[in-house]
Amino acid sequence: MTAFADLARPLRARDxxxxxxxxxxxxxxxxxxxxxxxxxxxxxxxxxxPGLFTQPRP
Incomplete structure (x- = not known):
């Protein structure tokens, strides 16, 4: 979860x-x-x- 917060962009599994x-x-x-x-x-x-993941907006 920290990687999503640090990069602040949608990620793929490879990323x-x-x-x-x-x-x-x-x-x-x-x-x-x-x-x-x-x-x-x-x-x-x-x-x-498809294949692009992000954290939900609060």
């Missing part, structure tokens, strides 16, 4: 991997994407476009 200093590998990107989708289903994040 988040870079922000978390994870290797850009298919396995890591897919795991992050899965977790982001789970956060969207719990209304913690929004998916503004």
């Amino acid at each position: 988040l991997c870079q922000a978390l200093d994870l290797p850009i590998a298919s396995k890591n990107v897919e795991n992050i994407r899965s977790k982001l989708k789970r956060l969207v289903s719990r209304s913690i994040l929004n998916e503004t476009e």
Whole structure:
């Protein structure tokens, strides 16, 4: 969540991997994407476009 606040822009799973200093590998990107989708289903994040995630506005 800190990465979203620090960058203050919508992120893709690949961008988040870079922000978390994870290797850009298919396995890591897919795991992050899965977790982001789970956060969207719990209304913690929004998916503004397919694959583009952001924090909801207060």
